[in-house]
Amino acid sequence: MADARAALEQSKEGRHFLNLVGKCADDALKTELIVAGARLLTVGTRGKENALPVFDIKSSFLSLKGLSFINPRGKFDLSFSRDALCLANAKGNIIVPTGLLTHVAILDQIPQDSKKRCLMFMVLDRNGAPVMNGKQRLEVIIIQTLETDTMSATTSNGEVLDGPVVAVLCQAVGMCIPNFTNFMAPEPEKYKSARGHAAVSAVAKVNSGHLFPLPKALVFVERPAIFVPHSDILAVEFRRPQSVTFDLVLHTAPREAPGESGAGGSIQKVEFSQIDKGEMGRLQSYFANSKIKLYDPVAPPRLGNGGGAAGATAGGGAGGAGPSHGAAEVEQIGEDDDDDNDDDDDDEDFDPSLPEHLISGHPPAKRPRTDPSGSGAGPSNASGAGPSSGRCDVDMGEEEEEDEEDEESEDEESEGEDDEDELADLTDEDDLRADDVRQRVRHGDGMHATDGGRRAHLKRPRSDDDVEDEEEEDEDEDEEEED
Structure with a gap:
C-alpha cells in the first residue's frame, strides 16, 4: 500500500484522490481504493502505458543510499528495478519509469572545478508521462559524485558491483535496460577546449x-x-x-x-x-x-x-524565404515600358504641359499667344490628345484675355518705374534743388540739366486720359484680331 500511495502522490490528480479516500472511515476499503487508484495510473487514454507505474520496493534489485543530486536538488536513496527507478527521501518518493530514459551522459573534467566532480546526466523523454517533483516537471536527473569516490554494492541476485560511483550507476542502468546503448561521455578527439577541458564556460x-560538446549531443550544466x-x-x-x-x-x-499545443x-x-x-x-x-x-x-x-x-x-512570412513576386513585377514593368514606346511614335504634337496639368491638377504653364491662323506651340486638336474644339476655343480666349491684362499691368509698372528713374536722375543733379525739380515735373515742363558735360532729359509724365486712350486702342486691336 505504501508504494501505491507514493505513486499517487506524484500527480495532482493522485493527491486529490488520496484526500478524498482519506475521508473514508473503513480502513480496508481505503486500502483497496488506494491500490486500485494506483493501478489506474498505468493505463493511458488509448489503452497504452502513459503514466507512472506502481513501484514496489521489494521488486528492486539494488538500492544505493545517500546519493547527492543536483536535479532534483538534495540527497536521495536510489533504488533500481526493471520497471522504474525510485528516488526516496523524507519528503516523499519520485518514480521514474525506465522507459522514459533516453540518454545517459557522464560529464567530468569540468572547467574551474577544484572539487573534481563527476556528473551523471540522465535525460527523460519529454513526450512520455510527466515525472513530477512537487509542482515541477523533471526532464533531466543529475547525480553528483567526485572523481575519487568509489563504492561496492551487491544486487539481489548476489552480483557485486564495485568501482567509481559513476561506474556502478552505469552498470545498474544497464541491468534495468539490458539493450540500452545511449551512454555518452566527452571525447578529446571530438572536442577539446583551448585550455584542455572537455567543456567551455557559457x-x-x-x-x-x-557547455559540453559531446559526440552526439550538446549538454549544458x-x-x-x-x-x-x-x-x-x-x-x-x-x-x-x-x-x-x-x-x-x-x-x-x-x-x-504533452499539453504543449502549438509548441x-x-x-x-x-x-x-x-x-x-x-x-x-x-x-x-x-x-x-x-x-x-x-x-x-x-x-x-x-x-x-x-x-x-x-x-x-x-507563405512569405517574416523569414523572407517565401516565393518572391519579383518576376511578376519585372514582367509588369516590361509591359509598361512597351506601352510607352508604342505611344512615342504618335506623339510628335504632344505638349508635355497638358498631361502634367491633367495629372497634377495644377494650372498649365502659359503658352505664347498664337496668330489667327492657329499656328503655335499649343496642342493640335487633330491629334485627339487635347480636349474638344469648343472647349479649346473658350480656354484660348480666356487665356488671351489674361495675357492682355498681364501685359497692360506690366506696361503700367514699367512706365511708373521710368518716372521714378527720371525723378531720381533729376534729384541727383548738383546744380538743381529738389524743390525746383518737383515743381517743374508737376507743371509738365521739360528741362535740361548738365553734369560734367552730361545732359539729363525729363519727359512729361502721362496723364490718366493718356492711359485710358492707350487701353481703348489695345482693346480695338484685340477685337480686330478676334474677328
Missing part, C-alpha cells in the same frame, strides 16, 4: 555554466540543465564573432511535450552566450565534423513534411 539565459541531440539541430549560428566573446545559437526542430509549430532557438572568442575555431570544427551546417540568413532552415516553419516561410 551563459544560458541568465545563468553561468558549462548545471542550471538550467539543457540537452540538445545532434539530430535536433538544423543549423548553428555564431553571433558577434568580432567581439571578445561570441554567442552560439542552435536552430533546432521543436520537441513537443511544434516553428523552429526553436537555443542560445549560449559569452563564450570566449578563442573557442570559436574549435567549435566550428566540431560542428563541421558533426555534419551540422552553418546558419544561412538568406536560406534559413525549414521543417519538412508540412511543418509549421515550412508553411510560414512558404
